[in-house]
Amino acid sequence: MKGKIDSKNSKKSVTLEIEQSRRAGLSCVKRLPAYLQLLRILQAEGNEYVSGTVLASVHHLEPVIVRKDLAITGIIGTPRIGFRVNELIAAIERFLGWDIQTKAILVGAGNLGTALLGYRGFENFGLQIVAAFDRDPRKVGRWLKGRRVQPLEQLVKFARRNRITLGVLTVPGDVAQEAANLMARAGIRGIWNFTPTKLDVPADIVTQKEDLAEGLAVLSHRLHYLSRTKGL
Amino acid sequence: MKGKIDSKNSKKSVTLEIEQSRRAGLSCVKRLPAYLQLLRILQAEGNEYVSGTVLASVHHLEPVIVRKDLAITGIIGTPRIGFRVNELIAAIERFLGWDIQTKAILVGAGNLGTALLGYRGFENFGLQIVAAFDRDPRKVGRWLKGRRVQPLEQLVKFARRNRITLGVLTVPGDVAQEAANLMARAGIRGIWNFTPTKLDVPADIVTQKEDLAEGLAVLSHRLHYLSRTKGL
DNA sequence: ATTATATCGTTATAAAAATAACGATACAAA
DNA sequence: TTTGTATCGTTATTTTTATAACGATATAAT
Structure with missing residues (x-):
């Protein structure tokens, strides 16, 4: 009677697809390069996944902030696991326009x-x-x-x-x-x-x-x- | 019955004297050097006074922001005239600790x-x-x-x-x-x-x-x- | 199979900053 | 003298940003 999966998913996907990147807060954009820098190190070390919690603790930030920041790049993580490092790097680079020189x-x-x-x-x-x-x-x-x-x-x-x-x-x-x-x-x-x-x-x-x-x-x-x- | 002058002045002076420099917003502190830079040019040009309005327009800011920023350094301006350039420079330098090397x-x-x-x-x-x-x-x-x-x-x-x-x-x-x-x-x-x-x-x-x-x-x-x- | 837990994503609240509103004041001009 | 105006300083409102709260989900442990 609740139909939870259907109602929520449809709403989310529509929202995300339509407004592409919602207004990106200035402070958020400023933090993205710091994440990127760390992500590249993790990538070089061979890590496949990283959690927002880890990113947060390195930069002395609250995990919520990190997750919100990452959200505007369009990336989606998986609970209990985190984000794919490769995808995350690509998403941030693309968002900042750094994928093309x-x-x-x-x-x-x-x-x-x-x-x-x-x-x-x-x-x-x-x-x-x-x-x-x-x-x-x-x-x-x-x-x-x-x-x-x-x-x-x-x-x-x-x-x-x-x-x-x-x-x-x-x-x-x-x-x-x-x-x-x-x-x-x-x-x-x-x-x-x-x-x-x-x-x-x-x-x-x-x-x-x-x-x-x-x-x-x-x-x-x-x-x-x-x-x-x-x-x- | 309103006693406006008395009540307001007493409150203001007490507040200012006791808490010295009220919490200085981070964004405010960041803007102070920009004012300082311009003030030194004005000083070199021989200007004795400058209004918050002028400072604001040069840096594409709202005059209110400038006046608020300057207020935390303890400086006091005069209506219709503005601020003494020399005093303003001294106040900002002192506030930032830039008066001593x-x-x-x-x-x-x-x-x-x-x-x-x-x-x-x-x-x-x-x-x-x-x-x-x-x-x-x-x-x-x-x-x-x-x-x-x-x-x-x-x-x-x-x-x-x-x-x-x-x-x-x-x-x-x-x-x-x-x-x-x-x-x-x-x-x-x-x-x-x-x-x-x-x-x-x-x-x-x-x-x-x-x-x-x-x-x-x-x-x-x-x-x-x-x-x-x-x-x- | 059930429970526990780390994490996610979203929504709600709080704090900080920017903007707007307004009365007060000092000079200039009529 | 009176009126006008540019500016000041403060308070009120809005917007932005940060923090907190909470349900949802995927794995691990019991």
């Missing part, structure tokens, strides 16, 4: 720019920095971590010709807006902004500001005012 | 470590990286951005002798925990963790994890699934 250019071959160029590991994040640009004539022409530094004047042509969609901005703050304008002209769709400058860009361009000072502020504040909070 | 050591003289060592600007964040350490004998002894790279074995002695309270961790992920243990033994109180490894440390040590992948995940996700959100 995105070509990016980097502007500003200074300290930080050089470090980012040298970072082996972006390939794990679906990112491929294919070229570097700088305004300084002394830097132009030199080779940095396998890429020849090109002059800024070449940026627009290069980016258009190679269908570049992502730009990494590592110039000094006072020329950041200028460089961003150049990227916009070049048809770039997203800017990863490592400068302290808040960029003004057309509405169809996505920017992500990366500010070291932010994290340092949290650290300093906790250090000075006794740490009461627990989480990250 | 904190000495730090850096462990891991790789790409990122080198870039951080070369970053002129930490002095604006109350941070002074006074020494660099590395495990690799080929790096030990070399000079990097004005600091001689020392062997890991010297870390504990050096940190204790110089009363170092903060450690910057830029080693590969698989040796991060090991380095963190060393820092703990050396009496370090806070660890700025640039590795992808979640650290296990004694409860009295504060850690702040800096994960580039986090920001990239947000950027990628927005790029792939149409950007509906507006804010940073």
Whole structure:
């Protein structure tokens, strides 16, 4: 008389199929790479399954949060067992768009720019920095971590010709807006902004500001005012 | 019969004086450095006052948020005028503990470590990286951005002798925990963790994890699934 | 076969953060 | 002097995020 299986399943499948990925909370998206990192280690170690509980304990999170986060990638686990590591990795990568490599250019071959160029590991994040640009004539022409530094004047042509969609901005703050304008002209769709400058860009361009000072502020504040909070 | 001025003022002053800095929301603390950065520019340009409205518009925030954020530093503005730039800078710096320089050591003289060592600007964040350490004998002894790279074995002695309270961790992920243990033994109180490894440390040590992948995940996700959100 | 248990997925509640609303104040202009 | 307005600080509401609660399920143990 209750017909439990039927009524529940039909509702769930419809919901999941129709709205594809329900609104993905920002904090959730931020946690996904951390899961991914651990999952790759587990995969390399030969683990076939992993439980949300394990993922949670490593990252000092509540298991519920992990399960909810994973749910938005569309993955489905089995009770008492957990999730298939392979499937989980694939689901997260796909959700973040990291299953296909995105070509990016980097502007500003200074300290930080050089470090980012040298970072082996972006390939794990679906990112491929294919070229570097700088305004300084002394830097132009030199080779940095396998890429020849090109002059800024070449940026627009290069980016258009190679269908570049992502730009990494590592110039000094006072020329950041200028460089961003150049990227916009070049048809770039997203800017990863490592400068302290808040960029003004057309509405169809996505920017992500990366500010070291932010994290340092949290650290300093906790250090000075006794740490009461627990989480990250 | 209402006695509005009296009742309100007495309540406010008591509240403010007693609990010093009411619980500082995490998101608020993160925004403070951005204000600070802009304030210093305004100061250099000779501006004496700034309104919360201006701060807000530059950073694409609501004025209310700015006023609330500033309020927790203890600063008080004047209606129609705004805040004194000098006072505001001092208040934020003091709140974050950036009014006195904190000495730090850096462990891991790789790409990122080198870039951080070369970053002129930490002095604006109350941070002074006074020494660099590395495990690799080929790096030990070399000079990097004005600091001689020392062997890991010297870390504990050096940190204790110089009363170092903060450690910057830029080693590969698989040796991060090991380095963190060393820092703990050396009496370090806070660890700025640039590795992808979640650290296990004694409860009295504060850690702040800096994960580039986090920001990239947000950027990628927005790029792939149409950007509906507006804010940073 | 029954019971126990670890885990899942969902729903309900609590906490934190963002947004909105509103009175108060200081200067400017009529 | 009066009125207007930009801004402040606080309180109220909404939204987002985290935590808690709970039934469901798959294996292991009795």
